[in-house]
Amino acid sequence: MRGYITAPSLDCQASSPPCEKNHNDCLGEDEKLQSIERFTVGRGLQVEVLDAQASVTRAQFNQVAALADYNTAVAMWLQATGRVR
Numbered sequence: 684m685r686g687y688i689t690a691p692s693l694d695c696q697a698s699s700p701p702c703e704k705n706h707n708d709c710l711g712e713d714e715k716l717q718s719i720e721r722f723t724v725g726r727g728l729q730v731e732v733l734d735a736q737a738s739v740t741r742a743q744f745n746q747v748a749a750l751a752d753y754n755t756a757v758a759m760w761l762q763a764t765g766r767v768r
Contacts, residue, residue: 710742711735 715735721727761767 710746711739715739 715732715738718727718731718735722729722732758767
């Protein structure tokens with residue numbers, strides 16, 4: 684297995700996942716809040732609010748799945764480089 688690990692990958696340290704920070708903007712929270720506000724003042728539809736909430740939920744699920752994939756890849760990389768058994 685060590686033959687597949689190249690020198691640049693050995694130099695590379697496992698960095699922290701890119702979505703460690705609070706990314707509410709990326710998850711569509713702003714759009715959800717705007718649709719709720721439009722609905723509250725009578726300028727939006729309830730279906731828009733539900734659609735925005737569904738989008739946020741999908742984004743949160745995708746974020747959790749990406750973090751799981753990231754941690755699996757880091758564990759496999761550590762095992763492949765012989766840092767853990």
